[in-house]
Amino acid sequence: MGFLSYFISGVSLGAVYAIIALGYTMVYGIARMLNFAHGDIIMVGGFVIFTIVSTLGMPPLLGIIAAVAACTVLGVTTERVAYRPLREASSLAVLITAIGVSYLLQNIALLVFGSNPRQFTSVVTLPNLVLAGGALTISSTTIVTIISCIIIMIALTAFINKTKIGQAMLAVSEDRGAASLMGIDVNKTIAVTFAIGSALAAIAGALLCSAYPSLTPYTGSMPGIKAFTAAVFGGIGSIPGALIGGVILGVIENLSKAYISSQLSDAIVFAVLIIVLLVRPTGILGRKINEKV
Amino acid sequence: MAEMNTRRTGKSAKAVVAADRTAGADKTRAAAGQTAGTEKSDAAPTLEVKNLSISFGGLKAVDGFNVVVEKGQLYGLIGPNGAGKTTVFNLLTGVYKPDTGVILLDGKNITGRKTIEINQEGIARTFQNIRLFKELSVLDNVKVGLHNHHRYSTLEGILRLPSFYRVEKEMNERAMELLSVFDLDKECDYKASNLPYGKQRKLEIARALATDPKLLLLDEPAAGMNPNETAELMETIRFVREKFNMTILLIEHDMKLVAGICERLTVLNFGQVLAQGETSKVLNDRRVITAYLGE
């Protein structure tokens, strides 16, 4: 039963990674940039909910809605101010501004909330699920996280395949120049991508902080990197890849924490990533890119 | 130049030995050396390709390709777009591994070898879409081509030992010599990407020649040039052949250039050899005209 419980919480952690990884993978696929600040959007989402729920005492649902709204605005604004002016510049320059944005968000949070960890109250208020006569307890947060992840995946896939703007996103990721010649507003499409990615980050923030309730200005940093790893692992640019990568990563991390060493769990996760990339250089579901001579 | 010639003869001697070894297998080959510009009709041809094929996911890009290019020949490879010409070059230079077939360079089997080994064996090429080292100077582009012929170790380079200064001087002289052939010596300090288009094409040829090849492959050297530039390029190619005694295989769409300088032609269509032989005969071949102009 111990194993099953670790496994399920691993899947749940993986589901959070997957939701964050979606933001990375979509932004990378469409804007060709590594948005290093994505992890910090999660942290911002966490603090918005913390403020509304714990400080102002309002219902969690309102907190989540406010966080989604705030993060969406934040994502679109950073894209407009820090990334769009560099659309035609080298990808390294964009990477550096993304790092700058990441520092900026962390330090604003540091000024406002200080560096002491804040106790986050779970947004999930349902009772835990007790199975097998008490031998296996699955927390309600875990269940909600996994269900949210599935809903988000289905909704996002439908959005991309069924809507006009979704199709535009696909077109831009395929060939930005050709897409703009076909009359697609590339800037608008990228802005929408950032909006969706940031909204998802807010949800991921709510779920992550509910499961690991200590909130600091650096909370988003490591999960952000892990989620990016998950996105690469599954094949960057691929939505099912983000799901698979996230879940595998979460399960490996939790199982190695439980059975090998909690200090080495990150090392194991990264080692698995390296092995996968050496065998499949573009990730599990990534497309192989051939250079034309 | 003297040094280069001795190396060249050294190489030919080796080639003759190699040819002797395989002579039994290819007695008919000697008879092929009937064209102008051939000095040693008894030696193996510079390039001999037999039954070369490759498919990409069911599509036969090149199918049973054969060619014999004698030493000193200027040989043209033509055909409509998508006929598989560049694929042939990529097969010859080891970018792709052929499914079937044999590639012999001076009688030596180089089929399936790696790109850098094939270059060291003596095939150099240019690219359809120019591939220069954009951030390097014009001079340095050629010096990279000299890399395997003028050596000193990394440590000697870092410590600036006398060998560094000596070899660098040799390289500079040799590179400037090559650049002056292409009238690029005045631009030697320019960044390669700052050269005008026509000169970039020339620099690519100079860089390929720096590797001291036996066979030079030119992939659409006149692409994107105006008639004046093309005429000048024809002169340069002729001059390179004379000056370096070079064997050249070129892909080209410009029929004026092909008719003007190539002695023999192979026409590819849908990956297969459509016609092969002397330029004037091939260009008047009905099948070739049909392939180009349609029925």
Added chain:
Amino acid sequence: MTKNKVRIQNAVTYGMVVLFWVVIQVMDKTGHLTSLFKGLLVPLCMYAILAVSLNLTVGILGELSLGHAGFMCLGAFSGAFLTNCLETAVPSVGLRFFMALILGAVVAGVFGLLIGIPVLRLKGDYLAIVTLAFGEIIKNLINVLYVGRDAAGFHFSMKDTTSLGMDKETGVVLIKGAQGITGTPRAATFTIGILLLLLTLFIVLNLIHSRTGRAIMSIRDNRIAAESIGINITKYKLMAFSISAALAGMAGVLYAHSLSTLQASSNNFGYNKSILILVFVVLGGLGNMRGSIIAAMLLTALPELLRGLNDYRMLIYAIVLIVMTVFNSSPKAIELRSVVMSRLRGGAKKEVA
């Protein structure tokens, strides 16, 4: 012509470093250095070395590496380990430090080679994430490493001090997991730092302007063309990567000898440190070693110089980073700058006329 230009450029770079040393010496002698700034001198040299060495990978080889702190970590720990091990055998601290510098560079270089062999086949962002992963793995492994020595020899463990199973009388713990290495003599001085920076510059600049450097840059500019003219891609990629790693290792040894306690914490050797070094490289200009040094020194000193502003200093740092990058790289900003520059020049000409 170009050759002379290169020589002048290099001389300016060396001269700048020497001048910096002289200025600091004078300020020190005349009592104009605050103790805060004195403490900053060795890190300034260290970050400059790290930036120059990473620029070899990112600017010259053209591969994005986010694992530079990992190599620095390897160098720091192997160097500090050696210095502490030889405490009785080699009494001279200076000699031990020197040996440590060599060992640190060799260990980091060898790891650079070992990691480079599988990893350098990957491209672009995939390479970036894998180097980041390697950096984190190195940090995490050293964080759980315990090494002790007693009369019977060395003992290793990945668990704790007791599982080293050492003799109680003679046993000494040298590396103590997350607590790291303590008691390394603080032998690193500003002058040694500057000498190492000059050595790094000598190696990197001479390498770039040699046969090997041209081969490395040709791979960066066009891999397929480089291959077609007989350049051994793997060999030169590995060479650049491992030299870069070795120099980072050397910087790590310098770092280890400026601290009394060395820990493989995220703060010291995490991916954020690698990213910080990358920031120096990009802002200083890819392939521009002098720029790397200036960027590393300014951006290291900036937060310290802003200490008066306390809580706001990192905020300002972040804003400076964003504004500088946008100003440096945005096509519109570049256009605007050139317009302004030509106006200024035009204005100057008119004045002369």
